Amino acid sequence: MKYKNILLVNDDSDHAEDFVTALNAINQKIISSVESSALEALKKLRGSKLAPDMIFLDYHMPYFDGTEFLKLLRDIKALRKIPVILYSKHSGGMLKDSLDTFKGVQFLKKQGNFSKLTEVLRNVIVPEQSVKK
Incomplete structure (x- = not known):
């Protein structure tokens, strides 16, 4: 498995709990951590x-948004190559601008259904298993 240590940055504790539970359902060896800020x-x-x-990053966060987080993250040489997925229930223009500005950053829409969330995360985290289905 390529992604074993995953960070979620999300200020919504319900979404964060579902996210971590979905990761555990995919593979209990995944190490997940959550930061609410x-x-x-x-x-x-x-x-x-x-x-x-x-890193899965909620785009709409208090204090500064996903774009500002990405700028600061990319300024840190040791961290700039970590894959980042913007994780949001909205997909507006500012989000698209961030995706255009920061090459390699992907977007994942927040899922309201737990089984759909697990399926979508599995496709991102363990893509080779998804292809073999």
Whole structure:
């Protein structure tokens, strides 16, 4: 499995709980962590010796949005190559601008249904299993 250590940055505790539960349903060996603040996530990422393999980032966060988080993240040499997926229930113009500005950043729409969330995450995290179906 390519992505074993996953960070979710999301201020909605219900979405975060569903997300982590879905990751556990995919594979219990996935290490997941959640930060409810983009600012706190950046502080921890800067001070961490073990960077996540992938970051899921809620675009609409207090203090600063996904674009500002991505700018700051990309300024940190040790962290700039971590795959980031913007994770939002909205897909407006500002979100599209972020995707255009930060090459390689993907978008994943938040799912209201747990089984759909698990399926979508499985396709992102374990794509080779999805192809073999």
